[in-house]
Amino acid sequence: MTAEEILARKLSLARRFFEKYRHNLLKEPKITELLCAHGKAFAKAQEVTIETGAASFCARCGREGRSCCGADMELHCDDALLVANLLAGVDFPRKRLLPKACFFLGPAGCVLKVRPLICRNFICPELAAALGPEKVSSLQEALEEEARLLFWLTEEIKRWLIKGL
Numbered sequence: 001m002t003a004e005e006i007l008a009r010k011l012s013l014a015r016r017f018f019e020k021y022r023h024n025l026l027k028e029p030k031i032t033e034l035l036c037a038h039g040k041a042f043a044k045a046q047e048v049t050i051e052t053g054a055a056s057f058c059a060r061c062g063r064e065g066r067s068c069c070g071a072d073m074e075l076h077c078d079d080a081l082l083v084a085n086l087l088a089g090v091d092f093p094r095k096r097l098l099p100k101a102c103f104f105l106g107p108a109g110c111v112l113k114v115r116p117l118i119c120r121n122f123i124c125p126e127l128a129a130a131l132g133p134e135k136v137s138s139l140q141e142a143l144e145e146e147a148r149l150l151f152w153l154t155e156e157i158k159r160w161l162i163k164g165l
């Protein structure tokens with residue numbers, strides 16, 4: 001099975017589950033609280049990526065075609081993370097938008113609002129060298145809260161997936 005076929009299957013499962021259970025999920029206070037808290041932590045971490053210069057460094061890397069958001073990276077998105085994105089209002093692309101790139105990478109960056117930890121944590125040696133240790137550690141600190149909430153949000157959704165699929 002190709003990466004494309006695996007992803008198509010995962011997306012179809014996530015959409016089916018979402019259509020069937022979205023009202024129940026959005027009535028669950030724990031899930032709505034975690035979604036909201038994750039959204040805030042994500043926005044805060046994004047601010048730090050802009051303040052430190054990491055966002056512009058990575059955007060330039062992307063424009064030069066060297067981004068780490070490469071093909072097959074989409075397979076790091078598990079079922080719970082895909083459902084979390086649907087709950088957060090993300091409209092998945094119908095097809096890969098950029099050749100040889102991750103399925104979720106669009107011209108303006110990643111389309112996901114809930115992103116895999118591996119994507120959020122990764123700081124390549126070039127970026128680390130450009131930022132310096134102090135900014136790298138601010139970035140890592142800013143991501144801690146998002147990572148914690150990502151874990152609890154996806155764990156909560158997994159409990160529903162086990163019941164519902």
Ligand code: SF4
Binds near residue numbers: 059068123124125
């Ligand atoms: S982390 Fe490194 S490889 Fe990835 S987009 Fe940023 S600069 Fe490019």
Ligand code: SF4
Binds near residue numbers: 111
């Ligand atoms: S950040 Fe988004 S676009 Fe980049 S590899 Fe991760 S999921 Fe794909």
